Amino acid sequence: MxxxxxxxxxxxxxxxxxxxxxxxxxxxxxxxxxxxxxxxxxxxxxxxxxxxxxxxxxxxxxxxxLSARGRESFLLCASGLEESEIGASSLTPEQALAKLRDGLAQIQTPAFITDCFGDVLFANPALLAVYNATPEKLRASHLLTQFNIIRILMAPEFEEQRHMMGETAHAFIHSTVLLYKAMSIKYRTHWYFQMILPELNRMPIFREHWQSPAFHGEDVFINYNTITLRHPSFGELKFLSGPLQGITPHGDLNLYSFQPLDPHTAAICAQIVKQAGTTPIALAAWPKIKVDRHAHATSNSNA
Known part of the structure; x- marks a missing residue:
């Protein structure tokens, strides 16, 4: 910047x-x-x-x-280089997204792709199955953040999904917001982030963690999280999730995959893949294209 x-x-x-x-x-x-x-x-x-x-x-x-991860982004921002210069590649942005989508289509566990703002561009059927949600459940066309991972985890309408996390929900959400803070530093001044932050701040759970100071000794030095779900159909599921990152002139793309942490979870994933397949489901569009300040931002289609 x-x-x-x-x-x-x-x-x-x-x-x-x-x-x-x-x-x-x-x-x-x-x-x-x-x-x-x-x-x-x-x-x-x-x-x-x-x-x-x-x-x-x-x-x-x-x-x-700033966390260790946030500090790294902050110092990169101070370089004076533009995102288009940092993310310059022999691949076009569309080719970069296509490569990540092809990778997503092969993953046998829950997985999804986000852009640098946390909008979920693609999700595989296993992710929706373990989260006990559908594309229709996620849609809220009046919101820019309809497919944003923060909304999907923290909006009031997803209370049923958060309930599956039980006593681990608070720690998981706090860790997620810390990661989001660190990973979004490069994009805080971007017009799209400035548009979605007020929507996210209307969610009390997000606002609580976004505005709270870091605990003593708390840091983000690696981008991963653990999650435990008590699914009504599949029982207790335990995962570790973290991103593979793609760099583009339109910001980072992140492919998150959920790695099973016990044999039962691995068996359930195999069962879901056998029944539902692995074909990615298109959700948010990318890259973002600015229209005017009185209308929603639009995007190129991922379809």
Whole structure:
């Protein structure tokens, strides 16, 4: 991102922090804690600071309490390179998505593909089966976030699905939001993220975890999560999930697969695949195309 966008990112991350009086962190607070002259910080946030020293960037990242994964993204954002330059490839974005989709079609366990905003582009039948949902259940055409993984996990209408997680739900959701925070840093200034964040913040569960400070010693250094489901038809299922990442000029694509953690879960996955197959189901479209501020964003079709 350019210097102006990076400055906006610093200001956004600062406003997510609280000071000692439980108020939004001010420029003065951040400058004092990171030992950066106030006028320099103001220039950074205004996009007028051409050269930002490495030790200054590291101090900002530490004061903003970024996770290890978030810190890596933050420092990359400070490079001044655009997403289209970082994600340049011999493959077109459509070819990159097609390769991930072909991989998804071969996976024998629950799996799905998201874009950099968390919108689920494709899911296999096994994912919908273990989550006890259907494409129709997921649809909410009045929402930009209708297929966003955060909505699917945390919206009030998916209370039945969260109930399957039992006592593990709180820890799983908290970990998911921490991962989302870290993985979305590169895209906080993007127009689409700015449009979907208010929708996500209308969900009390998301808002609680998004706004809560990190626990002491808490960090995100690897992108994986564990999940336990007590399915009404399949019994207790245990998985470990993490992404394979594809880089494109339109942002990262992530292929998540759920690896069974016990023989029963593996057997259930095999049973589901035998009955439902592995053909990916198209959900959200990609890449995002901006229309106007009074209308929903549109996207190219994945079909």
């Amino acid at each position: 350019n210097r102006k966008e990076f400055g906006y990112l610093v200001a956004t991350l600062r406003k997510e922090q609280r000071n000692d009086f439980d108020e939004i962190m001010t420029q003065y607070d951040l400058a004092e804690l990171s030992r950066i002259p106030l006028v320099t910080l103001q220039k950074i946030e205004q996009g007028r600071q051409a050269n930002i020293k490495p030790d200054m960037l590291l101090s900002l990242a530490q004061t903003l309490k």
